[in-house]
Amino acid sequence: xxxxxxxxxxxxxxxxxxxxxxxxxxxxxxxxxxxxxxxxxxxxxxxxxxxxxxxxxxxxxxxxxxxxxxxxxxxxxxxxxxxxxxxxxxxxxxxxxxxxxxxxxxxxxxxxxxxxxxxxxxxxxxxxxxxxxxxxxxx
Amino acid sequence: xxxxxxxxxxxxxxxxxxxxxxxxxxxxxxxxxxxxxxxxxxxxxxxxxxxxxxxxxxxxxxxxxxxxxxxxxxxxxxxxxxxxxxxxxxxxxxxxxxxxxxxxxxxxxxxxxxxxxxxxxxxxxxxxxxxxxxxxxxxxxxxxxxxxxxxxxxxxxxxxxxxxxxxxxxxxxxxxxxxxxxxxxxxxxxxxxxxxxxxxxxxxxxxxxxxxxxxxxxxxxxxxxxxxxxxxxxxxxxxxxxxxxxxxxxxxxxxxxxxxxxxxxxxxxxxxxxxxxxxxxxxxxxxxxxxxxxxxxxxxxxxxxxxxxxxxxxxxxxxxxxxxxxxxxxxxxxxxxxxxxxxxxxxxxxxxxxxxxxxxxxxxxxxxxxxxxxxxxxxxxxxxxxxxxxxxxxxxxx
Numbered sequence: 001x002x003x004x005x006x007x008x009x010x011x012x013x014x015x016x017x018x019x020x021x022x023x024x025x026x027x028x029x030x031x032x033x034x035x036x037x038x039x040x041x042x043x044x045x046x047x048x049x050x051x052x053x054x055x056x057x058x059x060x061x062x063x064x065x066x067x068x069x070x071x072x073x074x075x076x077x078x079x080x081x082x083x084x085x086x087x088x089x090x091x092x093x094x095x096x097x098x099x100x101x102x103x104x105x106x107x108x109x110x111x112x113x114x115x116x117x118x119x120x121x122x123x124x125x126x127x128x129x130x131x132x133x134x135x136x137x138x139x
Numbered sequence: 140x141x142x143x144x145x146x147x148x149x150x151x152x153x154x155x156x157x158x159x160x161x162x163x164x165x166x167x168x169x170x171x172x173x174x175x176x177x178x179x180x181x182x183x184x185x186x187x188x189x190x191x192x193x194x195x196x197x198x199x200x201x202x203x204x205x206x207x208x209x210x211x212x213x214x215x216x217x218x219x220x221x222x223x224x225x226x227x228x229x230x231x232x233x234x235x236x237x238x239x240x241x242x243x244x245x246x247x248x249x250x251x252x253x254x255x256x257x258x259x260x261x262x263x264x265x266x267x268x269x270x271x272x273x274x275x276x277x278x279x280x281x282x283x284x285x286x287x288x289x290x291x292x293x294x295x296x297x298x299x300x301x302x303x304x305x306x307x308x309x310x311x312x313x314x315x316x317x318x319x320x321x322x323x324x325x326x327x328x329x330x331x332x333x334x335x336x337x338x339x340x341x342x343x344x345x346x347x348x349x350x351x352x353x354x355x356x357x358x359x360x361x362x363x364x365x366x367x368x369x370x371x372x373x374x375x376x377x378x379x380x381x382x383x384x385x386x387x388x389x390x391x392x393x394x395x396x397x398x399x400x401x402x403x404x405x406x407x408x409x410x411x412x413x414x415x416x417x418x419x420x421x422x423x424x425x426x427x428x429x430x431x432x433x434x435x436x437x438x439x440x441x442x443x444x445x446x447x448x449x450x451x452x453x454x455x456x457x458x459x460x461x462x463x464x465x466x467x468x469x470x471x472x473x474x475x476x477x478x479x480x481x482x483x484x485x486x487x488x489x490x491x492x493x494x495x496x497x498x499x500x501x502x503x504x505x506x507x508x509x510x511x512x513x514x515x516x517x518x519x520x521x522x523x524x525x526x527x528x529x530x531x532x533x534x535x536x537x
Contacts (some may be wrong), residue, residue, distance in 0.1 A: 002515070051283075052279075052281065053281075074412065094278065094279075096254050096256050126361075130516040130517065136319060136358055
């Protein structure tokens with residue numbers, strides 16, 4: 001059965017449908033409602049038997065590359081253009097179909113923002129490739 | 140454990156008893172959900188007790204222990220549900236003593252009200268006798284997720300009338316889905332699907348059930364040659380045919396012949412016939428493409444509008460057309476599918492194969508690259524990238 005990542009972003013992606021200030025500027029009850037909804041999504045997925053994994057990523061990022069045969073790793077932590085993608089976390093789900101993954105992503109996107117109104121956040125839906133070899137012949 | 144073969148615990152034999160015992164409990168009027176739980180507990184008990192004390196009648200032993208569990212469970216519920224208990228214990232109207240247990244249970248587990256993922260999970264547990272842990276491992280999901288999926292499926296079945304004849308087409312589709320999911324860890328789902336299909340053929344005369352078993356056997360026979368020692372995909376035309384499992388091929392052909400003799404052809408029988416023709420060729424050059432094409436003609440004739448209803452069959456037929464009538468004719472066949480499956484990796488991979496067949500290596504390389512971008516399987520993606528690179532290198536060398 002196909003697995004998908006429902007990716008949330010700190011920034012990047014299509015033009016936001018609704019612009020919202022950073023979460024630390026929200027009313028405390030809106031923050032509570034937002035966090036409660038994230039827990040609720042995980043619980044819902046578990047109840048459905050669709051849950052595989054959920055993780056949140058810290059926003060700090062370090063880019064690393066090979067430095068060459070005689071040198072250590074080369075790192076940089078910026079500056080990055082403000083438009084670059086920054087993943088905030090994900091749910092990994094195991095579902096019947098791509099349609100179901102899209103349905104769940106839309107639900108995640110309905111999470112409450114300031115004033116308790118939906119965020120309309122863009123969710124990035126990515127299929128996870130099967131590792132397992134098939135039991136029929138490939139083309 | 141002792142070395143006495145009559146005393147050795149055979150897990151396969153134990154699991155083969157599962158459908159019979161479970162069907163017996165459900166027919167007696169027990170709720171499917173509760174009976175299935177009780178039998179799981181009885182199986183764990185058996186694994187613990189039997190090595191030292193093998194039962195004379197394993198099936199009867201499991202039934203007795205599962206019944207005891209059911210009674211215990213009901214007793215503890217009784218205080219709260221005293222009134223419900225009386226109806227609970229009454230045999231359900233219409234439950235039949237006749238018919239085969241395996242078929243009966245497969246119809247329960249492949250109930251049309253269940254989603255495919257649930258049908259698969261329930262079938263593997265209630266008919267296959269696998270544990271929740273094993274099924275979870277096979278599908279790479281947490282055990283809690285699989286447990287939840289199974290219990291939801293059982294709740295969906297709760298109160299459904301399970302005495303109606305089910306839809307065999309759904310059962311066949313579920314078993315084929317289990318087969319194509321392959322194997323992971325210590326659970327061989329392909330082998331499990333073959334085992335269940337074999338049980339199914341003992342339960343029904345339906346030729347399509349035999350067609351499905353034949354198709355699985357004839358495909359599974361090529362498994363040892365399908366990957367090299369590095370785990371890379373080896374396509375049919377390059378496989379070492381000496382590594383094909385001749386015993387499985389012989390069984391597949393025998394099963395297929397007995398199905399075809401009933402003269403009620405269907406998609407699984409036809410696909411098995413095509414697989415048998417591939418298996419029958421001593422070398423790729425000796426493949427009987429005209430006869431394969433004839434079977435594909437029959438396959439696409441099963442649906443009114445094959446391009447929409449069965450694009451996979453039209454795509455397979457295009458390959459055969461390419462080998463019989465030439466690459467250009469094959470490519471023309473694939474053109475008709477562009478609107479339907481033009482975004483799928485297989486469509487591009489088949490076109491790449493046909494371009495290669497026609498000697499157009501740059502086009503083959505481009506199509507393999509397109510296919511690689513759309514693959515949803517790591518081994519296939521790597522294979523397609525390799526094919527693209529090979530075709531491109533060969534094209535520039537000319």
